[in-house]
Amino acid sequence: IAGITQAPTSQILAAGRRMTLRCTQDMRHNAMYWYRQDLGLGLRLIHYSNTAGTTGKGEVPDGYSVSRANTDDFPLTLASAVPSQTSVYFCASSTGTGGTDTQYFGPGTRLTVL
Amino acid sequence: GQNIDQPTEMTATEGAIVQINCTYQTSGFNGLFWYQQHAGEAPTFLSYNVLDGLEEKGRFSSFLSRSKGYSYLLLKELQMKDSASYLCAAMDSNYQLIWGAGTKLIIKP
Numbered sequence: 001i002a003g004i005t006q007a008p009t010s011q012i013l014a015a016g017r018r019m020t021l022r023c024t025q026d027m028r029h030n031a032m033y034w035y036r037q038d039l040g041l042g043l044r045l046i047h048y049s050n051t052a053g054t055t056g057k058g059e060v061p062d063g064y065s066v067s068r069a070n071t072d073d074f075p076l077t078l079a080s081a082v083p084s085q086t087s088v089y090f091c092a093s094s095t096g097t098g099g100t101d102t103q104y105f106g107p108g109t110r111l112t113v114l
Numbered sequence: 115g116q117n118i119d120q121p122t123e124m125t126a127t128e129g130a131i132v133q134i135n136c137t138y139q140t141s142g143f144n145g146l147f148w149y150q151q152h153a154g155e156a157p158t159f160l161s162y163n164v165l166d167g168l169e170e171k172g173r174f175s176s177f178l179s180r181s182k183g184y185s186y187l188l189l190k191e192l193q194m195k196d197s198a199s200y201l202c203a204a205m206d207s208n209y210q211l212i213w214g215a216g217t218k219l220i221i222k223p
Contacts, residue, residue, distance in 0.1 A: 042118065042213030043157070043201070058210075090156060100145065100164070101209060105156035 002026065004106035006091050012112045013081050021076045021109050023091035031096030032074040033103065034058075034066060036087040043090065049074055050096055081113045116140045118214035120202050125220045126192055134187045134200050134217045142207020146178050146185045149201040151216065157201055160187070189219075197221045 004025045013019050025032065030051045035043040045058030049068040063085060065077045074093075078085055088110050092103040117139045126132040138146065145164035149157040163169055163178035163185060175188040187200055199216040206212055 040215055042215045043203075043211075044213070045210065048210075100162055101205075102147070102159050102162065103211065104159070107156050 004091055004093055004104060006089075006106040006109050008109060009107070010110040010112075012114065013078075015081055015083060015113055017081050019078045019081055019111070021078075021089055021091075021111070023074045023076070023106055024072050025074075025091075025093045025104075025106075026072065027093060027104070028071060029093035029095055029104075030071070031094045031101070032068065033092040033094075034064070034074070034076045035090045035092065036060065036085075037090060037108075038087050046076065046089075081111075083113045085111065086113045087111060116204075116206060116212045118202055118204060118212055120200075120214040120217045122215070123218045123220065125222060126189075128192055128194060128221055128223050130192050131188065131190050132192060132219065134189075134202075134219070136185045136187070136202035136214060138183050138185070138202070138204040138212070138214075140204045140206040140212055143180065144205040144207065144209055146176075147203045147205070147211065148176055148185075148187045149203065151199045151201055153198070160200075192221050194221050194223070 007022045033048045034046040047066040049055045052071045091106040094101045094103045120136045148160040151157040161176040168177045173190045201216045202214040203211040
């Protein structure tokens with residue numbers, strides 16, 4: 001693995017179902033992020049983690065949860081999916097040193113909730 | 115509130131120069147990022163400015179004016195592969211990125 005991987009690539013989900021989007025990085029980055037991207041809107045931060053064992057809420061956290069048990073993995077869970085959660089989800093990571101802290105993105109997961 | 119504004123779409127000709135503008139309002143400021151995003155792909159990092167002035171990197175340059183809350187991305191010698199969306203993002207006082215909606219750049223031969 002080189003960089004950030006996300007799984008699945010795409011998914012169609014029935015409303016009310018539980019879903020976990022996976023994200024793994026091999027760059028030993030401290031910070032990780034989950035964004036959603038919707039047409040006409042900028043990337044919106046869902047949750048973030050500055051270091052393993054800690055998480056924080058972003059701009060649009062409702063309906064989502066995350067965990068950060070180790071440095072490499074940062075799964076995003078939708079407990080009970082709703083159609084408004086149809087979106088493209090990007091995971092990103094950075095060194096977490098602030099300032100020139102460039103975020104590197106995974107390839108994304110395209111989620112459709114019916 | 116925090117806000118990033120950039121044009122929704124721009125069109126330019128292959129070989130020409132295009133300037134994509136971005137204005138920002140954030141709670142505190144720790145720098146301005148530009149990312150490129152091809153359709154169906156992830157954003158990729160282009161540039162970072164934290165001091166006023168122009169940063170040049172090959173065919174791409176980025177400018178920042180902190181007093182005006184303004185940045186631009188300048189693309190020279192446009193190529194067809196430059197057709198993409200360009201995302202402006204400002205880092206606030208909490209080191210979180212506030213993203214613009216992106217500018218879709220269409221390159222015509």
